[in-house]
Amino acid sequence: MDTIEKTYNIGVEATMEVIGGKWKPIILCHLRHGAKRTSELKRLIPNITQKMLTQQLRELEHDHIVDRRVYNQIPPKVEYSLSEYGESLSYILNQLCTWGEHHIDRKVEEGQSICLLNRDDVNH
Template sequence: MEEKIYNIGVEATMDVIGGKWKPIILCNLRYDSLRPSDLLRKIPSISQKMLIQQLRELERDQIVTRKVYNQVPPKVEYSLSEYGETLGDVLDILCLWGESHTKHLIAEGKNVTLRCNN
């Protein structure tokens, strides 16, 4: 296996949780286990294909766990793994900064809405 070299710690973080969707998915899983359909409702602009791809990558990196219930119809839930929960402070800071940034944009007269404060 080829050695992975990071020049700064944030590179390692972004390698796992970077991109448009992963932080949003993780913030939604912060306090609840959710089914993919629940995540799609909470993140209406993500496609089902993209959601599943991102969840698989997060599962591969051991950030989320996938629980399959043995029932008909099949039921699957995702939650933060114990390791994923170590991202709690990072996710909280991202959410707080986003709330502050939204207020800043509104103060500048931008047409911005923040639907939910977690």
């Protein structure tokens, strides 16, 4: 079987291919603090559709960034957590959250009205 060679111009392209987009970094930031059920993630990210959440979780699972654990019970229980490999993104995710908080602070100082519902604790 022939394999297609993939070429990246810079390393961040490979990173963004895995964690890029509107929702994946948000999902991953929530999973840094522990395993979550799909319904918990939906509550934490109210603007994401169920279909999009499921799709993004499947892609992250496919890339070995998150683990999916199914409990054999009724009703079925499924939890998602960062995989060991996904944990290697924790530093980057913490930095993204911190930068965003500083950016919001700056915008507020400039007079913009911005509400941050949950200031992240990077020491979590």
